Amino acid sequence: MTSRRRFLASTAAAAAAAVLAPHVASAQAAAARVVVVGGGFAGTTCARTLRKLDPALSVTLVEANADFVACPFSNEVIAGLRDLKQQQFGYTTLARDGVTLAHSSATAVDPGGRTVTLENGTRLSFDRLVLAPGIDLRWDGLPGYTQDAAERMPHAWKAGAQTLLLRRQLEAMDDGGVVVMSAPANPFRCPPGPYERASLIAYYLKTKKPKSKLILLDAKDAFSKQRLFQSAWAALYPGLLEWVGLSAGGKVTSVEPSSLTFITDFARHKAAVANVIPPQKAARIAELAGVADRTGWCPVDPSTFESTLQSGIHVIGDAAIMGAMPKSAFAANAQAKACAAAVVARLAGQGVAEPRLINTCYSLVAPDYGISVAGVYRPTNGQLADIAGAGGVSPLDADAAFRAQEALYAQGWFKTITAEVFG
Amino acid sequence: MGNALINVPGTVKRGEAFEIKALISHPMETGFRAGTNGTLIPRNIIQRFTCTYNGVEVFNLVLSPAIAANPFIAFFTVATESGKLVLRWTGDDGFSAEETAPITVTS
Numbered sequence: 044m045t046s047r048r049r050f051l052a053s054t055a056a057a058a059a060a061a062v063l064a065p066h067v068a069s070a071q072a073a074a075a076r077v078v079v080v081g082g083g084f085a086g087t088t089c090a091r092t093l094r095k096l097d098p099a100l101s102v103t104l105v106e107a108n109a110d111f112v113a114c115p116f117s118n119e120v121i122a123g124l125r126d127l128k129q130q131q132f133g134y135t136t137l138a139r140d141g142v143t144l145a146h147s148s149a150t151a152v153d154p155g156g157r158t159v160t161l162e163n164g165t166r167l168s169f170d171r172l173v174l175a176p177g178i179d180l181r182w183d184g185l186p187g188y189t190q191d192a193a194e195r196m197p198h199a200w201k202a203g204a205q206t207l208l209l210r211r212q213l214e215a216m217d218d219g220g221v222v223v224m225s226a227p228a229n230p231f232r233c234p235p236g237p238y239e240r241a242s243l244i245a246y247y248l249k250t251k252k253p254k255s256k257l258i259l260l261d262a263k264d265a266f267s268k269q270r271l272f273q274s275a276w277a278a279l280y281p282g283l284l285e286w287v288g289l290s291a292g293g294k295v296t297s298v299e300p301s302s303l304t305f306i307t308d309f310a311r312h313k314a315a316v317a318n319v320i321p322p323q324k325a326a327r328i329a330e331l332a333g334v335a336d337r338t339g340w341c342p343v344d345p346s347t348f349e350s351t352l353q354s355g356i357h358v359i360g361d362a363a364i365m366g367a368m369p370k371s372a373f374a375a376n377a378q379a380k381a382c383a384a385a386v387v388a389r390l391a392g393q394g395v396a397e398p399r400l401i402n403t404c405y406s407l408v409a410p411d412y413g414i415s416v417a418g419v420y421r422p423t424n425g426q427l428a429d430i431a432g433a434g435g436v437s438p439l440d441a442d443a444a445f446r447a448q449e450a451l452y453a454q455g456w457f458k459t460i461t462a463e464v465f466g
Numbered sequence: 467m468g469n470a471l472i473n474v475p476g477t478v479k480r481g482e483a484f485e486i487k488a489l490i491s492h493p494m495e496t497g498f499r500a501g502t503n504g505t506l507i508p509r510n511i512i513q514r515f516t517c518t519y520n521g522v523e524v525f526n527l528v529l530s531p532a533i534a535a536n537p538f539i540a541f542f543t544v545a546t547e548s549g550k551l552v553l554r555w556t557g558d559d560g561f562s563a564e565e566t567a568p569i570t571v572t573s
Contacts, residue, residue: 264536290491290536292471308487308538309471 074101075390078159078169080149080328082106082134084113084372085360086175087464088379089386094140096387103167104137105159107148111465114233115372116457117202121210122243123251124410130202132465149176152332154353171386173348174334174341175360175379176326177201178232178370181339184322185227185298192300196317199240200232212316213247219254220315223305225295227322228262230340232361232370235267235416237320239406242272244318245284246409258312259286260305262294267369268406268416271437275408295319325362332356340364345422347385347395348378357382366426367418374402376460397422399430405453413437413449472553474567478545486517486525487540488553490563494535512557515539519569520549529557545571 079090082104090104111132119125134144147161152172159167180198182189188196197209213222222244226237241259248255257280266272276284287293292309298319305312305319324330324339334341334350341358343350345366348357359382360375368374381398388395403417419433437449473487490512497509511533517525524543548571555563 290489291469292489308489308540309473 074099075170076101076103076168077171077173077386077390078103078105078167079173079175080105080159081175081177081326081360082108082111082144083175083177083360083375084460084464085177085375085379086173087111087134087137088376089173089175089359089383090142091137091140091464092380092383093386094142096383097390098141100387100390101143102141103143103145104134105145105147105149105161105167106134107146107162109133109146112202112206113372113457113461114200114202114236115460116453117199117206118236118240118243119407119410120202120206121199121213121240122247123210123214124243124247127203127207130206132461134465136466149328150331152328152356154333154356157355169355170390171355171357172332173357173359173382173386174329174332174362175358175375176328176362178323178361179326181322181324185295185319187298187300187306188319188321189300192298193319195300196298196303196314196319198319198321200236200320200323209316209318213244216252216255216315218252220252221313222248222255222257222316222318223303223312223314224257224259224318224320225298225305226259226261226263226266226320228294230364230370231320231323233404234369234371235272235404235406237261238266238268238272239408240318241284241286242275242280242406242408245276245280249280249283255283255315257284259284260293260295260307260312261286261288264288264290267404268414268436270439271414272406272408274439275412275414279409279412325358329358329362334358335362336364338364345425345427346381346397347389348382349385349389351425357386364426366420366423367429368400368402368420368427369404369418371402371404372460373404373456374400376464377401400427401434403456405449405456407450407453408446409450411450412443412446413451413453414446415449415452470553470555470563470565472565472567474551474569476568477570477572480546480571480573481544483542483544485540485542486551486553487538488515488565489536489538490555491536492555492557492561494531494533496531498531508558510558510561512537512555512561514556516554517541517543518552518554519543519545520547545569547571 147163151160199205199209303314303317329335359378361370377400385395400420414437417434419430420427469491471489495510515527
């Protein structure tokens with residue numbers, strides 16, 4: 044019960060009676076309603092956890108797609124090492140937990156009236172709303188890169204048709220072709236993702252098209268697991284994978300889709316296959332709900348994930364600003380559980396315990412070469428901050444058996460998390 | 467040290483504005499930070515950037531400790547005759563780097 048609901052209940056009954064016997068008042072009221080928007084790792088985890096924590100809650104998950112296509116491991120699909128079907132998960136198991144599925148997309152949120160309007164015309168009332176909408180690509184963020192351009196220069200940063208398009212382009216490329224990728228400035232979904240992708244495409248080229256080359260143009264000089272990636276590249280893909288950082292002129296300022304060309308301040312790079320990972324922002328519904336700030340992302344309280352811009356609305360996963368915590372599936376899953384606990388506590392009018400959140404990201408540099416980074420985070424000064432000394436990265440000097448073991452752990456992690464969230 | 471990239475058009479029209487872009491790899495140490503042993507880390511920045519054309523200075527910048535590492539500099543100029551453009555960076559600890567580019571002026 045929120046204090047607001049308790050207030051409504053108390054005005055409906057006699058005020059004195061509600062104060063003397065709040066349990067009677069709450070037992071008579073309808074179940075509290077929580078709407079979760081977005082059926083990815085964050086939203087699906089949150090919806091199911093809410094029902095597990097409080098089976099009396101009415102929980103509706105809003106998701107337009109019939110199936111979820113997971114981004115983790117989709118770089119393996121691009122490199123021809125994995126089938127896209129292994130990335131697809133349905134929502135049929137949600138009913139088992141008593142989560143109602145609304146197969147539509149949210150088109151409007153009224154924070155004051157506490158309603159969400161769906162594309163199919165339905166209006167859902169909520170006591171608390173959880174937005175887990177993921178990202179939108181900024182179509183105004185890189186001159187020349189439009190939705191049409193993405194058919195020639197795929198982003199493949201939302202798994203599905205784009206993933207397969209990039210794979211087909213690589214398969215169709217002649218041996219000797221140059222693959223050019225571009226990575227954006229921070230923040231963006233999956234910080235190690237561009238480097239894992241470059242690695243696995245390099246693996247594909249090395250094994251299938253050895254005369255080819257990959258150039259990764261980067262708007263940054265530093266990136267996640269950089270030393271591990273760079274030492275692996277030097278060992279596995281010398282002369283095949285070239286990373287060009289910001290200070291070496293790697294920032295792409297525009298693209299020319301007609302000629303598959305990337306333009307920087309200092310050079311033009313013509314590609315045989317072009318992969319543009321464009322700048323990103325929280326998905327549009329976050330902006331419509333008034334929870335996104337000028338950066339395009341959503342600031343939240345680090346203990347409850349409640350928006351700092353709109354009360355009663357929580358934001359989790361890639362759409363939110365989480366301080367030091369990266370935008371990853373593991374992080375989204377961890378935030379979703381802590382958020383569910385906070386929502387249940389708030390509805391009961393209770394305080395929220397300060398959470399500790401864990402993230403782990405595995406990256407494959409080759410099918411049998413895995414590296415990882417782990418971090419533990421706690422709310423500090425309104426942000427999630429890294430707890431120094433907790434977590435860490437794979438050792439720089441590990442042997443091949445260690446890397447192979449980590450690649451297995453990565454597979455195990457994916458099976459575990461998808462079984463937990465969608466199984 | 468000092469690894470500079472420049473972008474200067476090889477051919478320009480007489481009297482028409484064109485852009486010059488320059489990016490140099492260089493650390494940025496303000497001189498205000500203490501190291502782990504408690505002593506100040508010496509300042510290490512680029513102090514001055516100049517652009518001369520046929521020996522005449524056409525543009526210069528004086529940089530301070532708030533400048534970014536790897537500063538990116540872009541500006542416009544016009545040329546009335548063909549010649550040699552010289553970009554020069556100088557900084558702390560005797561740092562110096564130079565890049566040159568010929569420009570042909572057409573009418």
